[in-house]
Amino acid sequence: MEFADVLRRRKMVRSYTDEPVPPGVVARIVERARKAPSAGFSQGLRFVVVTEPDGRRAVANAGGEEWYTERGMSTWLSQAPVHVVVCVREEDYHERYSRADKLQADGTEIEWPVPWWYADAGKAIMLLLLCAVDEGLAAGMFGLHDTAACREALGIPEDVTPVGVVTIGHAGAAKVEGSRSKFPWKPLEEVVRWEHW
Numbered sequence: 001m002e003f004a005d006v007l008r009r010r011k012m013v014r015s016y017t018d019e020p021v022p023p024g025v026v027a028r029i030v031e032r033a034r035k036a037p038s039a040g041f042s043q044g045l046r047f048v049v050v051t052e053p054d055g056r057r058a059v060a061n062a063g064g065e066e067w068y069t070e071r072g073m074s075t076w077l078s079q080a081p082v083h084v085v086v087c088v089r090e091e092d093y094h095e096r097y098s099r100a101d102k103l104q105a106d107g108t109e110i111e112w113p114v115p116w117w118y119a120d121a122g123k124a125i126m127l128l129l130l131c132a133v134d135e136g137l138a139a140g141m142f143g144l145h146d147t148a149a150c151r152e153a154l155g156i157p158e159d160v161t162p163v164g165v166v167t168i169g170h171a172g173a174a175k176v177e178g179s180r181s182k183f184p185w186k187p188l189e190e191v192v193r194w195e196h197w
């Protein structure tokens with residue numbers, strides 16, 4: 001698929017059929033997405049791929065599936081045949097930036113201007129979404145209302161933080177619009193400034 005088509009087709013899908021995604025396709029998506037860039041090549045990214053129904057139900061609960069069903073939406077979180085829980089290990093960044101080539105002149109670790117580990121998780125999320133579309137699949141994303149419950153259900157260690165969940169599958173019939181349908185894009189000039197703010 002042309003990259004421009006992948007971009008055009010990419011949108012958050014909140015309805016899935018029961019049709020499974022072949023394991024080889026899931027493997028290809030995560031292997032591509034894990035190549036997302038990371039600060040200093042810290043590679044703090046971790047994915048937990050969940051396809052078993054019990055695991056997906058637990059992740060969906062941690063994502064507040066009830067919140068959606070109370071608002072008339074289907075159980076799209078647990079229905080999606082594949083969940084990729086995108087996590088980061090912040091300590092990978094501190095370890096990397098404590099190595100000789102990254103230390104400051106006074107021998108200390110940099111003061112982090114922004115928590116790049118979350119930015120890097122965002123890049124991986126975007127790659128997962130785009131790679132899924134490239135495979136002819138639908139994808140969405142949900143945040144975790146209860147990070148501790150997700151951690152507990154999947155056995156994620158304390159030093160690894162689940163950031164969000166990407167859903168992958170075949171699009172269902174229901175067209176469930178999210179926030180994008182509620183208001184328009186901000187004017188381009190508000191978002192993009194040229195040469196100076």
Ligand SMILES: Cc1cc2nc3c(=O)[nH]c(=O)nc-3n(C[C@H](O)[C@H](O)[C@H](O)COP(=O)(O)O)c2cc1C
Binds near residue numbers: 143
């Ligand atoms: C970090 C992040 C968290 C999101 N969390 C949720 C969520 O919890 N539930 C949901 O239905 N959509 C969620 N979305 C989807 C956004 O609502 C959606 O990306 C936005 O409305 C733009 O629509 P589009 O992605 O289809 O263009 C999330 C998106 C991002 C990037």
